[in-house]
Amino acid sequence: MPAPHNPFKAALAAKQPQIGCWMSFGETIAAELMSTTGFDWLVVDGEHGPNDLRSITDQVRALEPTNSHAVVRVPIGEDWVLKQVLDAGAQTVLVPMIDTGAQAAAIVRACRYAPDGVRGMGGYGSRVTQFAAISDYATTANAEICVLVQAETRTAIENLDDILAVEGVDGVFVGPADLSADMGFPGQPEAPEMQAIIKDAITRIAAARKAPGILTFSIEAAKTYLDLGATFVAVGIDTVILATAARALSKDAKALIS
Template identity: 45%
Template structure:
């Protein structure tokens, strides 16, 4: 059996823009519904909300039924134990939050790889290797693994190029909400200074040849980021869409 191709990684490599969405509701039915909608990538979010490692597995299985969609798992922290667990249960792309330095980026890369190039623990009977049926998985696993690092503070932004150009980093995700707080504008990701920092980061990443991504719920700003050069852009969050849609429905009937 061959190691499954990571379509998200291939898309980054080919320079094809990929449209994404956030899955924060810890139920595989929601992940499957999002995959059926036609998004290129779906973040299974374990950093915020109730999504645990054990919730990610059924979500991965649900998304796998839709060949056009790729699952991107976001662990709670850049931790080699969490990374190992998510990789073993079949995550091929990880998005790691709050990376602040080149050292942290290099540690993340090592956690993605088996020795001697890294420190990922060996296990044979895992979903990642199709329960031991993928030929030579231990030697070739990293070929189809993809690592995205989140830049979401002023300190990280100042070190953007040295973080982004670490060998083994496949892309950088810019976190507008945390960045706005770090810049002194909490809850104001649309502040002109924050927008300028985001625009500058997209340009800087483009200059060093590293794909950039972002979550932008405002359609106009999302299109603006895509025009500037983001390679993977998330445009929705399941909880936000649910809340807004249901609130609008109530208001429709409340108004008579």
Template identity: 55%
Template sequence: MPAPKNNFKAALKAGTPQIGCWIAMANTYAAEIAATARFDWLLVDGEHAPNDLRSILDQVRVIEGSGSTPVARLPIGETWMIKQYLDAGVQNLLVPMVESGDQARALVRAVQYPPHGVRGVGSSLARASQFAAIPDYLKTADEQICLLVQVENRLGLSALDDILTSDVDGVFIGPADLAADMGHIGNAGHPDVVEAVLDAITRIVAAGKAAGILTLDPDMQRKCLELGASFVATNIDVTLFANALRGAAEAGLALVPD
């Protein structure tokens, strides 16, 4: 009995566009609501949301029971942390701030068992193997892990071609941090930023890797998909919730005369 098949990874490899949403409420109930929305994938954020491994695992569990695929973003790409996420059964990882090919290759080693990698062998204790109920887990896990790395500054862009020679499954471009690094903080729509992002997407696709992005701009979403981006997040649960509540408050208050 092998490790569970990763349909998200298979879709990316086939170039089938996957539309997703950022999940940053750090709340299982909110994640469960998001899981009813029928996005292809939901990103549980451990970098900028107040999550830890336990809260991420709780959200991953409820998403797994839906038609959406859970992806988890680590706060940082440390080998020990990657090991914990993988043992918890998270098959799809997004690692922020990757700036070199050597860093990307080290991350690839972190998600693979020896002799190809350095992932610690403790699967008999792990949810990933259904607590040793999957007898072939150790031999089949590597091919089902999807490693996505995030390039989000000029240093990362300058190393993009080298990063693309590694065995990462995909590269995600982070427009917000890139805009800040380019001197346009808070303005991911600046023409220079847009040009850099679209150029990166083109290079990633040409290298045969999955290209990804989070953007709330419908025009930018379409452009990235037209270039071949295969995992595109189109919204954020926190933003949707905040905007809906503020709109509801404004409409309600407008019912009362000054």
């Protein structure tokens, strides 16, 4: 039996836009709730969300039988971190702070079994192989792992062509918040100077036949990025969605007694 098909990777390769959302609660019940909302992909955030390997595993498990694909953002692009989340069942990883082609190539190697990479073979006894039930996992997994890297610094933009030249990188996510800060516009990704850089990066990524990705809180901006060729676009964060709705409801309700 081969490794499970990765529909998200296939959609990106076919240039079929995928609309997603960030998940920052770090709770399985929240992931289950988000899986009912219709998003094509959901980020299990191990970089800024309060997650560890167990909570990541639980959320991946919750999303597996649904139509919302789990994209696991690891806290750092270390071989051992990637090995653990892949063995836990992640098929798609999002790796922050990739600045060079060499770093991107190292991430690809960490996600592939030998002879194409350095991923450890211990997954035979873990849930990714259904505890050894998927007999051909080791020989078929490389083709189904989706590797997404984040370009979110001035250096990454300067080296974008080198990153895009790396075989095995399926997509490049432009991180607007960190990129804006590094470019001297902290908290201002909507600044005209930043929008010019972001739009140019998306265009270059698409031209290189890689999948461009981004997070925005604006539907109008999402349409702009999709029109430029962005393939995986996130349009919100679960914690912010709840907080915004709850604050508005509280304000409206209190207005009844003011």
